[in-house]
């Protein structure tokens with residue numbers, strides 16, 4: 001009997017919400033907006049963090065770059081053999097890559113060279129190597145491009161091939177052989193993969209040189225030790241380990257989330273204004289109504305139950321609406337506006353698909369940040385009035 | 396039986412100032428009795444009614460209803476006491492204007508969570524008895540004063556209380572409606588309810604079915 005939901009109380013609560021249409025509408029509107037903002041920010045953050053983590057996982061363990069006068073220079077391919085000699089190194093590959101600035105679209109492509117007989121230093125390149133015939137790609141002077149690159153090229157009417165402008169001003173025509181599929185969108189979006197020979201031609205890189213060398217280590221614990229050994233052999237190099245990269249990726253990202261922390265605080269602030277407004281007291285009609293209910297035999301907990309239903313229905317409705325809208329906004333419409341702020345570090349301005357991450361924790365967090373606070377803010381002032389002597393309230 | 400014993404009721408206005416609303420009031424009202432409390436404005440009539448209904452507590456003294464010390468009841472028990480025993484017709488009716496007639500009348504039943512048919516039965520019974528059935532779905536704020544009072548009476552009776560209390564029931568009514576109320580009162584008296592009315596309306600004086608008239612003056616009962 002005690003636990004049975006009193007349907008008349010629920011009815012009364014719904015009635016109470018509908019009776020004050022404009023006030024209820026305002027509360028639902030603000031509440032929904034805040035839930036929506038909060039959840040969207042969390043959803044986007046989660047998706048990007050997921051992308052980022054996956055990206056960081058695919059980063060090479062060690063990158064060796066030649067440094068001259070504080071600037072990055074091409075490194076001698078011969079170094080690969082010497083590095084392979086170091087105990088603990090399981091593989092070393094000379095990479096040939098660069099950024100190609102496509103003026104028409106105002107974006108940078110990352111152009112990466114791979115070779116048939118090399119071990120690929122990235123899983124996604126492994127996939128390309130198995131999916132496409134690399135000797136064919138080489139022979140036909142073609143390339144495999146990321147989704148974003150393909151879209152950007154399409155926009156400039158390059159459908160079958162693309163003309164790269166070489167440093168001497170002449171054109172190099174490269175065919176588009178296919179689309180690059182990677183584990184993460186962040187990684188593949190601006191990437192073009194082609195044979196090293198083609199890249200050397202486009203960027204004018206000598207046969208004996210490479211952009212940098214990536215090193216694979218069997219035991220990750222030994223990375224610091226191997227880094228110092230390479231440094232000893234090649235003092236004129238900068239050596240970057242995956243740990244360093246992780247930190248710098250994270251830095252870019254955390255800076256972005258700082259902006260959102262600000263937004264988040266503003267939302268919370270607004271929310272607390274509503275709460276403050278509510279808890280600063282009830283209107284005289286609201287007080288009187290509670291007094292009347294008490295006078296005709298409602299107990300304090302009958303009144304509070306009713307207020308609970310009332311605030312729960314309105315806040316849960318708004319919460320659900322906000323979460324629903326945010327799901328649609330982030331995952332169906334891919335978070336227009338907000339996404340640009342977050343994914344600013346991707347140099348390519350093309351589409352980037354937010355992976356769907358169903359994160360109960362976010363839903364719970366937003367729920368507990370809003371619904372119970374609102375319910376408490378409704379119940380506490382009602383409780384104050386309900387515990388007064390009924391006679392005082394209705395006089 | 397309602398007993399008021401040595402009641403003192405003061406209201407504190409501020410630290411140094413208080414009003415003595417009732418001063419050493421002793422009063423016994425028997426079951427089935429209809430009592431009219433008379434007296435000038437500010438004499439303390441409403442205060443007596445709210446003590447009987449446990450809407451407020453005496454500063455000292457005791458209110459005993461059917462051997463129970465009403466004046467000592469904790470708030471929640473006072474609510475239950477009102478719900479089970481008291482039908483109060485307030486001077487300003489105290490209806491909820493934005494609710495319909497029907498919703499107002501069933502309000503005292505809501506905490507009991509009775510089956511739907513029981514609610515409808517009780518609603519129909521009092522709505523018919525007090526001639527407001529035809530307006531069941533109208534909003535109370537759209538009703539005339541007389542209609543609002545009939546809703547208030549219906550609500551006070553929906554729980555079939557033993558004790559009915561009415562504070563200045565004819566203060567807002569014209570003579571015709573006032574006489575109408577007196578007829579209703581006669582019917583209620585015939586149902587053997589204990590009825591306490593506070594009024595200074597002369598229409599209530601010397602009515603054949605009124606058992607006793609009690610004069611209240613300056614917070615004291617004068618016989």
Ligand SMILES: Nc1ncnc2c1ncn2[C@@H]1O[C@H](COP(=O)(O)OP(=O)(O)OP(=O)(O)O)[C@@H](O)[C@H]1O
Nearest residue numbers: 395406414415416435436437438439440441442443
């Ligand atoms: N809540 C209160 N705070 C302060 N004074 C009060 C309060 N309630 C009643 N009083 C005072 O107590 C006295 C008795 O009031 P009460 O309402 O019982 O009189 P009444 O006989 O019902 O008068 P009326 O005919 O005007 O209704 C009055 O002086 C009134 O001002």
Ligand SMILES: [Mg+2]
Nearest residue numbers: 440441442562
């Ligand atoms: Mg009065």
